[in-house]
Amino acid sequence: MLNMAGDIPAQKAGLRAMAKQRRAVARAANRDNGTRAGARIAANLLQAVSLPINAIVSGYHAMGDEADPLPALLALAAGGYSLCLPVTLKRGLPLSFRLWRPGDALEPGVWDIPVPPATAPEVEPDMLLVPLLAFDREGYRLGYGGGYYDRTLAALRGRGGEKGPVLAIGIAYAAQEVESVPREATDQWLDWIVTEQGAIRTDGRTDG
Known part of the structure; x- marks a missing residue:
């Protein structure tokens, strides 16, 4: 349901402050600076989500207290x-997307976020791993x-052709x-959320 109560941007700003603190505590609670949590996230992702053959997967370079997708990317x-x-x-x-392989220079x-160089081929992903503050x-x-x-996500979901x-x-x-999460009409949903404790489908069912 679309949240129309009150000032949504103000609600989001207030939640961000709390969510940043909560995420920092969660990261600190996972040993090895989140490395083991990243491995559990990878295992839960691979067990729960089926990918088509030849899919292109977009990851991200974890910054600050973000949950680390690197173990999942290495496994994929x-x-x-x-x-x-x-x-x-x-x-x-x-966003634009550039092809990347583990070990490639960034x-x-x-914001000083590491990215592939401009010489890397541009591609359209079939699956996005997305960082967040709260879900x-x-x-x-x-x-x-x-x-x-x-x-x-709006652009990729509106594309035609064989990609789907x-x-x-x-x-x-x-x-x-x-x-x-307070939301507006332009906010896009996630199909899954994967954590160190399991994989959550957005209809509320959980696996793992």
């Missing part, structure tokens, strides 16, 4: 899937306020779950 690469990383080109635009992008069981995420993933719909999977610690 070992399974023969192609990987890419998002690139922020300009404020107000969707360079500083916007709810309906599949809505609280991001950082730039709207990049919302615009990107993109699959969006939030990567998080279980403690990042909230009862309800």
